[in-house]
Each structure stands twice: as structure tokens, then as C-alpha cells.
Amino acid sequence: MFNALINLYTQGDIAGLQAKLLHSSSWQQHNFTAYGSSQISRLWMQNLNEFGFSELIASEQIDDGQFSALLCLFKNNNDKVVRVAFNFEHKQEFIKRVTCTLDSSSYAEYLQLEDEELVNTLPTADPLVITQFDHQLHPQSYHANPSDLANLASNKKLIDSWWSIWQSHNFPLIKVIYSEDANINLPTHSTKNNTSELTRFILSLGQSLNRSYSQLERVTVDKDNADKIAICWQIDADINEAGTIHRIKLPIQTFITIENSLILNEEIVIDWHAAMKRFNLNESLIKLSNGC
Amino acid sequence: MPSLKKDVTQVYWQPLDKLLAPDTARTQSLKGFDDEFIDITDYIIRITHRIWEQKNVGLCFDYYGEICPVYTLGAYSESVDLVVQNTLKTIAAFPDRSLIGENVIWNDEGDDTYYSSHLITSIMTNSGDSEFGPATNKTGRVTTIADCVCKENRIIEEWLVRDNSFLVKQLGIKPIDAAKKVANNAVHPTFTKWYASEYERVINHDHRKDVAKGDEYTNLDEFNAKQFAQSWQQTIFNQKQFSKLVDYYHLNASLQWPGGRNALGVAQISGTIIQWLAQCPDCKLTFDHIGITYFDEHTCDIAVRWALAGTHSPQITELEHTRGDKFFVLGATHLKVHKGKIAKEITVFDEIALMANLLRTQQQSFAHLGGKLDV
Numbered sequence: 001m002f003n004a005l006i007n008l009y010t011q012g013d014i015a016g017l018q019a020k021l022l023h024s025s026s027w028q029q030h031n032f033t034a035y036g037s038s039q040i041s042r043l044w045m046q047n048l049n050e051f052g053f054s055e056l057i058a059s060e061q062i063d064d065g066q067f068s069a070l071l072c073l074f075k076n077n078n079d080k081v082v083r084v085a086f087n088f089e090h091k092q093e094f095i096k097r098v099t100c101t102l103d104s105s106s107y108a109e110y111l112q113l114e115d116e117e118l119v120n121t122l123p124t125a126d127p128l129v130i131t132q133f134d135h136q137l138h139p140q141s142y143h144a145n146p147s148d149l150a151n152l153a154s155n156k157k158l159i160d161s162w163w164s165i166w167q168s169h170n171f172p173l174i175k176v177i178y179s180e181d182a183n184i185n186l187p188t189h190s191t192k193n194n195t196s197e198l199t200r201f202i203l204s205l206g207q208s209l210n211r212s213y214s215q216l217e218r219v220t221v222d223k224d225n226a227d228k229i230a231i232c233w234q235i236d237a238d239i240n241e242a243g244t245i246h247r248i249k250l251p252i253q254t255f256i257t258i259e260n261s262l263i264l265n266e267e268i269v270i271d272w273h274a275a276m277k278r279f280n281l282n283e284s285l286i287k288l289s290n291g292c
Numbered sequence: 293m294p295s296l297k298k299d300v301t302q303v304y305w306q307p308l309d310k311l312l313a314p315d316t317a318r319t320q321s322l323k324g325f326d327d328e329f330i331d332i333t334d335y336i337i338r339i340t341h342r343i344w345e346q347k348n349v350g351l352c353f354d355y356y357g358e359i360c361p362v363y364t365l366g367a368y369s370e371s372v373d374l375v376v377q378n379t380l381k382t383i384a385a386f387p388d389r390s391l392i393g394e395n396v397i398w399n400d401e402g403d404d405t406y407y408s409s410h411l412i413t414s415i416m417t418n419s420g421d422s423e424f425g426p427a428t429n430k431t432g433r434v435t436t437i438a439d440c441v442c443k444e445n446r447i448i449e450e451w452l453v454r455d456n457s458f459l460v461k462q463l464g465i466k467p468i469d470a471a472k473k474v475a476n477n478a479v480h481p482t483f484t485k486w487y488a489s490e491y492e493r494v495i496n497h498d499h500r501k502d503v504a505k506g507d508e509y510t511n512l513d514e515f516n517a518k519q520f521a522q523s524w525q526q527t528i529f530n531q532k533q534f535s536k537l538v539d540y541y542h543l544n545a546s547l548q549w550p551g552g553r554n555a556l557g558v559a560q561i562s563g564t565i566i567q568w569l570a571q572c573p574d575c576k577l578t579f580d581h582i583g584i585t586y587f588d589e590h591t592c593d594i595a596v597r598w599a600l601a602g603t604h605s606p607q608i609t610e611l612e613h614t615r616g617d618k619f620f621v622l623g624a625t626h627l628k629v630h631k632g633k634i635a636k637e638i639t640v641f642d643e644i645a646l647m648a649n650l651l652r653t654q655q656q657s658f659a660h661l662g663g664k665l666d667v
Contacts, residue, residue: 023308024392024413035415035433036392091305126433127461127552133563141535142558144543215557216544234556 001090002061002070005098009054009074009084014044020095029100030274031125031251043123050111050121052076060255060267062222062230064150066091069220069230071255071267074110082110083185085253085269087218087232099232101253104273105189105289115286118273125278130236130247135213137168143215146231150219153226155258159219162256162263166233167214169206174199179262187252187270189290198266208288209237210245217251227258241284248279295513296586301333303395304587311337311393323404324444332406332442333396340410344391347383352376357448364452365622366474366645368483385427386416395626397595399583405443409583409595411626411638412436418463423477424456424470424644432462435548437624437640439581439597451597453624457551457643467551468610471647475655487649491620494601497576499530505539509632512592517584517629521596524634529577529600532569534562540634547637572619575602587628591635594627604650614650621646 004020007013018037026033027040034040054074062069070086083103089096108118137143146152146159161177164170174195178184184193186201193201206212213236222228231254238245250270257265272289276282299319303311311334320331329335339355342348356372369375383389394411401407417431418424434455441449460470503526506519524540527533537558547555547564555564569575583595604619606612623641627634 022305023311024303024394033433035413036390038390039415039431094305094307096305124462127458129551129553131553131555131560131564131567133555133559133566135559142538142543144557148543213559215560217546217556218544236560 001068001088001095002059002063005070005086005088006056006059006072008044009048009051009072010056012048012053014041014048017044020090020093022094022096025095026097027100028098029102030122030271031128031278032123033126051082054082057081060228060257062220062228062255064220064223067218067220069253069255071230071253071269076110078112080106080110080112082106083267083269085255085267087220087230087253099251099253101251101269101271103187103269104271105187106191107271108273109189115273115276115289116282119277122274122277125274128249128278130249132247133213133236135211135236143167146216146219146229149216150221150229152219152221152229154261155226155229158258158261158263159229159256163214163216165202169202171199171202177263178266179259179264182263182266184266185268187268187272187289205235205288208284209235209239209248212237229256229258230254231256239281239284241281246279246281248275248281250275296584296592298586300331300398300585301337301396302585302587303333303337303393312341320400320406321404322406326445329445332398332408335442335445336396336398336408336410336440337393340391340393340412343379344383344389349376349379349383352379355446357446360446360448360450362450362452363486363622364454364645365620365642366479366648368480368486370482382422385420385422386414386418387420389414389416395593397583397585397593397626399581401441405441407581407583408440408442409597409624409626410436410438410440411595412438423474424460424463424465425473428463428465430463432459434459435638435640437595437626437638439595439624451622451624453622453640454642455550455640456645460644461552467644468608468647470644471651474644474648475651479652487620490599490622491601491618494576494578494599494620497530497578499526499576501526502531503527512586512590515592515629515632517592517594518582520629520632521582521594521627522579525577525579525596525598528565529569529575534566537562537565541637542630542633542635545634545636547639549639550641550643571605571607572600572602573605575600575619591628591630594629596625596627598623598625611647611650614654617650617653619646620649 004017008017026035034043057075058073060071072084075081085101088098146163147156152159158177161173178195184198185191186193217232220230233252235250253269255267272285276285314330318330343351352375356375361370392413397409399407414434418428420427436454439451440447457467503523505523506516509515527536547561553564555561577600581597585593587593600621602619604617621641625639628636
């Protein structure tokens, strides 16, 4: 399954991956959902046309049996690297649905496109109505924690603490749960970040995103190594651009590796440009993708 | 509650070639059905494929009763000839329409009658003129739920709901503009009669009566799905007790509602339902049919057909003149219930027809006064 996904980008093996799809499979990418083989193939062809065939320089695979996650770093002829995250539901030989998230900051560099040029190449997003809701964490209201969604065993406290940093801005916990030499890749133009830069990134999100609410979608724990965890989640928030408030939804994929009960590696993948297209925004999200 | 049957075709993980050529023996009595069909799911999947994807529209004459009432929120028909004509018109407007069968939830109604609720995703290009306007040549996706009563190889009654507001948005048409176009089409007097009688039936529902959720269970066969679904609808939609959502939904449950309303988790689900109900704050909802199907050891699929009635409190200015008018919805919901709580909800109704009915009512009222409203 993992190889079929990788071979699509490294060898253009459309037939190989198509054989693993059902008539009712779906592939979500750039906030657009392609259904059925003809729509999905067209999306792949467009990707291959833009990507060319790439070299896989690193990957992380997380498999819990029913859901799996894959993070790939692909390199092109210009030595540019793009991070691509997949989260997919599967059963034996068939894939039912895939969420594919491109780290669009690295994608723009990979394709050597300006932000606006990249946005123009993306498909029109699915229609979305974001309804207003009470984003506050009232004492007796219920909000998902990672341990509500998966058996995290000995990592329960660590991962729930990680979530409280994003959901409740519990910054002191950063020193508690990250290794001193943690390697963090933020969804910004700069890579190989440390915990100070992570803190600054979350603070900058907090400053730009008002009435924000973080919601977990899925927590995938590798069945053979409980220290490898993938998390699909999203932030709903208000963002101000040119004096106008826009309500936005940002899907996010995070990959965490734990060693000695501390987070050693963290990869955060966000498709900023798909959000720019969907919500017709520009500067406000470009600022965030630049890490400020 | 009787055990759920586990040997009827499940669509979710089946490749299409297997669905179209099943190689197992018949698992339901299916009295009067053609020998080739192994169960009710197989019957629905294969006849849908033949009629829509193979474009054998005339097969409706074989698979529909001569008299088959078909209820939608926008129209009523009862002859098989009209079913054929409407199918033909839709295929002409969207010639490449695919019907991807996502699920079939069924119920054995007794008396050799089966009820099926078919969840369909269609991808289709609007290359011909449609009820929403001239061809846009854009491709869209739409979710449909078709509830059918099937007996002796024929569909004898059908309720059809389609998420048309989601579709028209992808075609570049504003939902209110599509509704105005649809409102200009006259409706059959039988539809008006059905609409009025349904409104009266639903508005008189006792919305305050408590319906208990049912006991916790460890074995799926002990789960009283009907009681759970009735309690869910009564508590949330009739009694509007939103703090109890957590009793019915998982903390990461997903919800898909018409027009692109997507929610994840209890807070977002609460907001979505509250915002939508605010356009009909005195609404009452009736639970009209349920189907329950086994999915896996801890999971079942539930299909609910429902109706909602109340008084319109518009949320868009173009409908302001319909404030206080009768608001009526025919809807269908598919739930995936895992370990006693909803993990996934797909609710479908036709918002375009809903708005068109409101506009049409105003047109008719105005016409009575000798004028014509330009909608």
C-alpha cells in the first residue's frame, strides 16, 4: 500500500495505485475531493505533470491496520524537496479514502512558483459552509483529546499534553514533552526548527487567528511501534485580511516520533495555498506560511 | 431486537466488478425477484447500474411498478412513464453522470417486502440545460439518498433526496438563483396536496415527549438501534438539548449536511445544527422510517427517513418576504454507529426545492391578489 503511493510519484505508476482503488474510493487534496477512478486519475496526471518523477529521499510509515499514514520527502532535478503527507483508510488490498496534504511552502519552492501562481494551479475546492459555533472550552463541555481517539498506552500523558499546547496554548509543557535536541519541521519556508521556533510559530498563529478552535480528526498509532503517531486535525478560526474578518478551516497533518518518553521528531504539514484559494485570502496566510 | 443479518452484501469494501457479478448463493428469500439477485442490496446496486450507468433507462419499466409514487421535496410522480422521462431528462443534462453506490441499508418489512436506503455519490458534468438553468459545462459531485420499497422485483414506492445546493455551487450557480428558476415550474396538484398533508402531520408531532436512549451494550446484537435513533432525533431536533450531543456522537464524529456544511466533533456539530435550525426555530421533526444493517462487530449502519415542519425565519435577504411561511423538509440520514455512538452522519435534503417551495407559495399568494411576483 505504502509502495503503491510512493511509486505514483517516483515512477508514475498510475495503474499500480489504481488497482488498489474501489469504485467508491475518494482522494482529497488541496481541499478538493476526487471521487471514482476517472477523477482521481486526472488529479494524479496533473500532479505528475507538475512534479515530474521524483526521488524519494525519506519517508515515515505509520500503520494501525485500518488507517495508515505516510510522510514522504520527494526531491526533484533541481534538488528542491517537497513534503507530502497521506492519511488513508484501507482494508487488505483496497484503499477507501485518502487525504493527501502537501506542505505548500515547500511545494511552491519545489515548483519554483510564486504564491499566486501556485494558487492558480490548484483545483477549485469543494463547497464549504463553516458554521459558527461556541469555540470556548467550557468546564463541562466535551472536547476530544488524543487519548479519547486511540490507545496511546504509555504515551497517553505525553500526547494529551502535546494537544493541550495547540488547544489551550499550554506553552510551559513544551519544555516538558520535547527532547532538548528535538527536530521539528514547521509548515513554513524554514526547515529544521527547534522548540523556540515552534513556540514562536504557535504564538504567531494565536495572534493571527482569533476565536480559534482545534479539533482532532484521527490519531493513528503504529501497531508495531507505539512511539510513532500520526494525527489529522484542524483549526477553525477568524482571520483578518485588509480589515475584513474571514472564518477559515485549516486541515493539518502531524507526525510525531517519541524516544525516551520525549518528542524527538515532529513534522507539521499544512497546505496554506489551498486555504488561500478556498477562502480567497492572500497576505494573511502568506505571512503565516512564512512563519510570522 | 433480532440479530442483524451478516451475510447480505456489504457495499463499503466491495470492488465494482464483484458487486456486478456476485458469486455467492441467495441469502434472502426475495420472493418474486429474478433468480439472479442474491439479496436486496445486490438487487438495488445492479438495477441502479443498469438504468443509470449503462443508460438502460427503459429498464425502469421492468424494475418499477406501473404505479409507483415517487416523493421528492420538489415534485411528485406516480407513473413509471414519468420515472423514465425524468431519468432521461437528468441524463441529458448530465450525460456522464456516474452513480457510485456508497451504501445500501435495508430492512425486511415482512410480507415479502423490502425497504432499501441507497446512498449514492454522483460525479457529473452539466453539459445540457437543466432545471437549474442553461448548461454550465462544469463538473460537480452530489450526494443522493434513494429510499425504495421493493416487492416482487419492482420498486413500488420511493422517497428521493438530493443535495442540490452542493451541486449548484460547484456549477457556479447561487442556490437562491437556482431556487428562483425551479420555482417558476408549476407543480402537480397531487404534490400540493401531499405537501400540505405532510406539513399537517409533522407539525402535530408531540415534540416534548422524552424518548430514552436505551441501555449500554457490549454485544451489537443487544443494541436497540431504533430506540437510539428515535431518542437522538427527539432529544436534539425536537427538544433542542444540545448539551446532550455528547451522548449520541463520538468526540471526533463527522457530519455532512447539505450545501457543504461539514462539521467535525461535538462543538462544530452543535454549531451546525443550531445555525440550521434557527431558520425554523419552532420546527418539529418526525421519525418516519428506519433501516439497520450490520457493518462489523462493533458497528452498524442506520438509515432514517424523516420530515420537518415549522415556520420560516429567513437567514438570507432574498427570502425575507417568506418570513412566517410554512417551512417543510423531506430528509434522509445515514449514520455509522460505532460502540453505541455516531461516528459519521450524512444527512441529505434538497435545499433548492425547499427554497423554491417557499418562493412558490409567495408567488401563488401574490397571484391570488392579481399580481405576479418576479422571482
